[in-house]
Amino acid sequence: MIFGMFGLAMSTTFFGIATTYWQLVIARVAQGCAGGASWTIGLGMLADVFPPHKLGVVMGTVLAANTLGFTIGPALGGLLYQYHGYAAPFIFCSVLAFFDFLAVCWIAEPTKLSHVDPTSEVIAHAHTLESAPSPAHERFTDERTPLLRDGPILSHHGPPPKPTNSDTKITMWSLLQRWTILSCLLATVLGSSIFSGIEPTLPIHLQDTFHADASTVGLIFMAIVIPTFLSPLVGLASDRFGRKTISAAGTLLVALVAPLIALPSKTLWLIVPPLMVFGLASSMITTPLLPEMGEVVHELGGGAYATVYALYNMAYSIGMLVGPVIAGLLIDKVGFLGEMCAFTACLLAAAPVAYWAKWA
Template sequence: MQPSHNDQQVDLANTAGDLVPANPSTFSDDDTLSGLEKGPSTTVSSPKIPIPEPADVAEKEPFLYSLRTHKYFITVTILLSLFTDMVTYGIIIPIMPSILEHMGGDSTKTGVLVAVYAAGIMSSSPIFGVLSDKMSSRRKPMIIGLTGLLIATIIFMFAQVYWLLIVARFFQGVSGGAVWTLGLALMTDSFGADEMGIQMGKALIGHTMGMLGGPPIGGLLHDAFGPKAPFYFCLAFAALVIVMLSLLIEVRGDEMQEIRKYAVELRARDLANGIEVKEVVHTSLWKLVTTPRMIAAVTVTTLEAFDLSSLEPTLPYYLKDRFNLTEGQIGLVFIAFTLPTIVSPLAGWVSDRYGAKILCCCAVISAGCFMLVLSIENKPLWGIVLTLVGIGLSTSSFIAPILGEISAVVRRTGDKAAYARAFAIFNIAFSFGMLIGPIIAGYIYHGLGFKWNCITTACILFAFVPIIFFWMGDRKAKMEDVAMYEREEEERKRILAEIAIIKAEKKAAGEA
């Protein structure tokens, strides 16, 4: 069934600022950030308000409107956006030694080049987060970001000196900050709390396949078609996603403009009907990031990035030194990471029903155990591949629950315009893990060897499990999140119904 315009899962409550009404029966003191973390409040459900369908005020729909607003088209577009960003990040991993060969490259230089990408994401994510929450469109800044990714990739492809590689890599990260922050915010605009996990899980297949599938793609293309082939692959996907984003229609943006246009009339009608107008709530980045539930989410995010990025600059050198593998063969080994990506939607489905706590705790512990197994010396190549499958399976279960957690934290603040800022925090956390992972791993590998690199990563994973266990949301918290979302949806539909009535009255009165 195609979703109608009014049925899109869109968060609008804060768009109208202090003009958005709030039914007192649907809010309580526990709906503040700190209050709801203590437990659920007793609320009275809002009455169901029928939504009129004023055919006389309906406008002609754009070409292929149903397809361009369909939730599957949105999910696939974001999936390919994340894939493009992360494949650009990971595709150079197995070919890095050959790229840096004439520049005196080693594992340390490789680690820096991997990490500078993360520095670009960290520096740009807060900017895109703040700007996006003030704009009605997510996709237009995403298109700009992907265009920047195209340009930076071309520079990287033709760079002949190390410093230019660093500059190009940094601006690839800046573009990635736009893709991640705005793409995840667009997903939150489009899906409700009851299906956020599974839809995020589907989109995050693109993230995992890009990050972990980039190395095998890069190695195979390098061996088959030459050193520039991996970059042409990235450019083609970036162009494809730009086209898809150009076609996508954001219902959220359309509705925001409608609410702003009729804000004065909405306020007058609500005051006349005796509905309380709730003052707008503004939440700072600091308040978001210091919430215990957000701290737990940020911790898991950082651990996933650290776990994977600590292997990326060291595993190619380890495989080349011990087994004398080529770039293409190293890429094939990295396929072991990508095989378990299918569990991302399953992990999202589990978190939608049972909360994120148990799933994330088990996944982090499992990843640490597999890292310890990887540290065992003198394993055959097939043993390394199987261990990497276990690591990929564990890390693929990390992130889908986390994105639902972040959305819940924002919802509980009451600041419905803070989603992009919250996902900017997610980007910063992920980028921080990507930044320190390869640098630390590069130094440890250079000084102590691959074994201690794996042991160090495992110890770090185990050390943060208590934070996840005590602060992350459980099944009870998830049920509260869904209930709060349903109340917001009732309020959203009521507002849209009021706008439809206002438009009908204006047309009947002969107003423009």
């Protein structure tokens, strides 16, 4: 993670001083690798520290922070470019990444602790044994008294808790063999492709239909971004009501509301309510997936959180790559309404496979 943040600072600086096309390509590739490293390791560190039943709120908070940066970044970059020139946004971001690098250097490596359920019967019985008064003749012992009695203490109170397979090495291939991981990756590709697919095509629709200028398009996009700040609440709901339930409900909401965004209307601002539902539903799709994948690793004994979140980042990147390409082809062939209907059909077709087939 330290190398990732340092690489992010250096590659962003290189962006500002690049003078040729290939220098920009190299800077962009380096920036993507560095950002992916810090993002993946950061999620893995959180999963190491927090127990699975609290990961929903934690990952929701992370996604909300990501949305905050996604929201203020373009506006801040535009102001810096307008008043201080081309290199100013990159210099500012590289300085910010350098301070983040210094902050990461102060973060201690998380200790691998066993997340014990304090409500379990074994722990409750142990507390009972500790608090129970001992007989008078057993209160005082001399050096001849054995510290450990014969036989396990809990032999008459059920079997001890089942140990985890912490010695088994978890590989990327072994994770991909579990259907829960595959279904989460499929849902991630779907969610990121739909969200990234509407980003380049919605401005075209707004300009062609409503003759909206750049500032108006930016305000309309806020309708998608603002609801994603509710990601911590979405994570809390997924911890309480089930991650599959919340994610599947988000998929259904996106499928239902996508065509409403493209319906003809005479008033521009009528598009705002369906866009807000779209933004919230997109958060409902992706937020529960992170803790669900982390819990799978926890059940396998832990130690591979970075690996599973690397798979998540790969799936998210695939969706971000495929979504705009498919959306661009669809809007040219069938228009914006046809594109939204195609997204709906894709979600409805893939949802049973992703959520109801074998997700245990």
